[in-house]
Amino acid sequence: xxxxxxxxxxxxEWLANNLDRSDVRVLDVTAKLTSKLQNRAKLECYADxxxxxxxxxxxxxxxxxxxxxxxxxxxxxxxxxxVADTLAAVRVGPDTKVVITARTPREGIDSGTMWxxxxxxxxxxxxxxxxxxxxxxxxxxxxGRPLTNEISTIPDAAPFVPATGWESARATxxxxxxxxxxSSPDGAAGPVCLVDALPEDSFNGTGTPFGPxxxxxxxxxxxxxxxxxxxxxxxxxxxxxxxAHLTKAGLLDARPVITYCGGAIAAxxxxxxxxxxxxxxxxxxxxxxxxxxxxPELPMTDPSAE
Numbered sequence: 001x002x003x004x005x006x007x008x009x010x011x012x013e014w015l016a017n018n019l020d021r022s023d024v025r026v027l028d029v030t031a032k033l034t035s036k037l038q039n040r041a042k043l044e045c046y047a048d049x050x051x052x053x054x055x056x057x058x059x060x061x062x063x064x065x066x067x068x069x070x071x072x073x074x075x076x077x078x079x080x081x082x083v084a085d086t087l088a089a090v091r092v093g094p095d096t097k098v099v100i101t102a103r104t105p106r107e108g109i110d111s112g113t114m115w116x117x118x119x120x121x122x123x124x125x126x127x128x129x130x131x132x133x134x135x136x137x138x139x140x141x142x143x144g145r146p147l148t149n150e151i152s153t154i155p156d157a158a159p160f161v162p163a164t165g166w167e168s169a170r171a172t173x174x175x176x177x178x179x180x181x182x183s184s185p186d187g188a189a190g191p192v193c194l195v196d197a198l199p200e201d202s203f204n205g206t207g208t209p210f211g212p213x214x215x216x217x218x219x220x221x222x223x224x225x226x227x228x229x230x231x232x233x234x235x236x237x238x239x240x241x242x243x244a245h246l247t248k249a250g251l252l253d254a255r256p257v258i259t260y261c262g263g264a265i266a267a268x269x270x271x272x273x274x275x276x277x278x279x280x281x282x283x284x285x286x287x288x289x290x291x292x293x294x295x296p297e298l299p300m301t302d303p304s305a306e
Contacts, residue, residue, distance in 0.1 A: 001239045001240050001243055002239055003239045003276040003277065004276065004277050004278035005275060005276050005277070005278050006276075007131060008120070008124075008131055008132065008272070008275060008276055009131055009132055009133075009134045009236070009276070010099055010131045010132070010133055010134065011133075011134055012133065012134070012135060012139055012140050012143055012145060015051075015099055015133055015140070016145055018097075019051070019052065019053060020053075021097075022155050023095055023096055023097055024096070024097045024098075024099060025055065025090065025091065025092050025096050025097070025098050025099070025154065026051055026053060026054035026055065026098075026099045026101060026133075027054065027055055027057035027090065027098055027099070027100050027101070027119065028046055028050055028051070028054045028055065028056050028057060028101055028102060028137070029057050029058075029059045029060065029100055029101070029102045029112075029115045029116055029118075029119045030045045030046060030056075030060075030102045030103045030105065030110070030112060030115070030137070031059075031060030031102070031105075031110045031111075031112070031115045032044055032045060032060075032105045032106070032110050033060055033061075033109075033110065036062075037061060037062030037063075037074050038061055038062075039058050039060045039061040039064065041056070041058075041060070041103075041105065041110075042056045042058065044105070045103055045105055047149060048149060049141075049147040049148065049149055050137070050147060050148065050149070050152075051101065051137060051140060051145075051146075051147065051148075052146055052147070052148045052150070052152070053152050053153075053154070054101070054152060055090045055091075055152055055154060057090060057100075057119065059115055059118055059119045060110075060115050062074030062075065065086045065089075066078050066083070066086065066118070066119060066122045066123075068082070069082075073263075073287055073290055073291060074263060074290075075118075075263050075264055075265060076264075076286055076287070077122070077170045077286050078122065080126065080162040080166070083122075083123075083126050083160075083162045084159065084160060084161065084162055087128070087160040088159060088160070090154070091154045091155060091156055091157045092128065092157060092160055093157025093158040093159065093160050094157075094158055094159075094160055094161065095157075095158070096128075096129065096157055096160075097129050097130075097131075098123060098128055098129065098130035098131070099130070099131055099132075099133055100116045100119045100120055100123075100130060100131070100132050100133065101116065101132070101133035101136050101137055101140075101234065102115050102116050102136050102137065102233075102234060103136060103137045103138060103233070104136070104138070104231075104232040104233050107232055108232070110232075111232040111266070112136045112137070112138075112232055112233050112234050113136075113225070113229050113231075113232050113233065113234045113235075113236075113269055114225060114232075114265045114266045114268060114269050115265065116132045116133075116136070116234045117132065117268040117269045117271070117272040118264075118265050118268045120132055120268070120272060121169060121268040121271055121272060121284060122169075124169075124275075125163075125165075125166040125168070125169035126162040126163055126166050127160075127161075127162060127163025128160070132234055132272075133234060134234060134235060134236065135233060135234060135235045136233040136234035136235065137233075138231075138233040138235075139233065139235065168281075168283060169282075169283055169284065170283055170284060170286050171258045171260075171283035171284060171285040171286065172285075172286065172287075173285075173287055173291060173292065173298075175258060175283070175285070176194065176217065176258060176260070176285050176292070177298065178192075179191075179192035179194050179219070179258055180194065180217060180218050180219050180299055191255060191256075192255060192256050192257070192258060193221065193249075193250055193251055193253075193255045193256070193257045193258070194217060194219055194220040194221070194257075194258050194260070195220060195221055195222075195223050195249070195251060195257055195258065195259045195260070195267075195270055196216045196217065196220040196221070196222045196223070196260060196261070197223060197224065197225045197259055197260065197261045197266045197267045197269060197270040198210070198216075198222075198224065198225075198261050198262060198266060198289075199224050199226065200222060200224055202214075202216075202262075203215070203216045203220075203222040203224075203303075204303045204304055205302040205303050205304030205305060206304050209289075209293065210261075210262030210263070210288070210289035210290060210293065211262075211289050211290055211292070211293025211294055212293050212294060213293040213296070213300050213302070214302050214304065214305075215300050215301050215302030215303060215304070215305070216300065216301055217260065217289075217292060217298075217299070217300060217301075218299035218300060218301050219301075220260075220301075221249050221250065222249075223245060223246070223249045223251065223270055225261070225266045225267075225269035225270055227245050228242055228245060228269055228270065228273045229269065236273070236276075239276070239277075242273055242276070242277075243277065245273075246273060246274065246277065251270075251274060251279070252274070252277060252279060255281075256281040256282070256283070257271075257274060257279070257281065257282045257283070258282075258283050258284070258285055259271045259282065259283075259284050259285065260284070260285035260288040260289065260292075261288050261289065262288055262289050262290060263288050263289075263290050264284050264285060264286050264287070264288045267284045267285065267288060268284055271283075271284050
């Protein structure tokens with residue numbers, strides 16, 4: 001089995017052969033977050049070594065380059081005008097091929113995979129031709145490919161005009177509530193498949209909660225994002241294994257899918273996996289559990305309390 005959309009991933013070999021092209025832009029989205037959601041990766045990781053020609057792209061900060069600065073929660077969906085300004089700053093134009101990559105400085109904390117998929121999910125739905133470097137900077141380095149600490153010089157590009165229709169990539173609280181209310185009282189699958197991308201202990205209410213309440217949104221199924229990756233360095237499992245995980249959970253049937261997690265970051269790993277199989281009726285719940293758990297009226301299930 002092959003991915004239906006293999007072009008959403010590029011290999012280190014492809015990047016090495018195309019790194020000098022003026023229309024290829026490598027965006028480094030490495031995260032090293034503080035408790036205040038400030039990203040230290042530019043000074044502590046990128047400045048030390050990065051892929052030649054790559055540009056640091058701070059997606060991970062709570063109010064990063066692809067987050068709405070006026071929203072009350074971190075990492076909320078950016079406006080088209082913000083995306084246009086952000087892409088102009090890194091010289092991404094209408095004919096640019098963007099390759100997204102990252103390191104994982106602290107395993108289990110700063111997953112390079114989920115920041116790559118978060119950047120991809122947003123940029124792809126605004127019409128950017130983008131792909132993720134399979135295996136990230138760790139694979140590039142392990143193969144003996146060059147790294148540098150030199151400042152990248154990038155050519156100018158024509159203005160990028162964000163595509164319309166991006167709204168389909170983003171689910172709101174009302175969308176999720178409608179999905180919950182559409183499920184059967186006996187727990188049978190409803191017309192929308194709601195997917196929790198967090199670890200199993202979080203789903204079951206025994207892990208660290210992502211807000212004032214534990215457990216998961218009522219009616220959700222659990223497909224932990226780590227079940228879809230080899231490691232947290234943007235190395236994804238093969239198509240056979242990934243397809244099996246997604247099929248077992250019912251994610252590849254005809255129903256629309258809404259993914260969520262704590263803050264709409266890990267949820268994009270599940271959404272990206274579905275995109276690899278060309279499933280397009282998928283959205284990510286923007287507020288995720290940070291928003292949902294804060295309202296005691298919104299239905300949740302906590303198996304640990306049963």
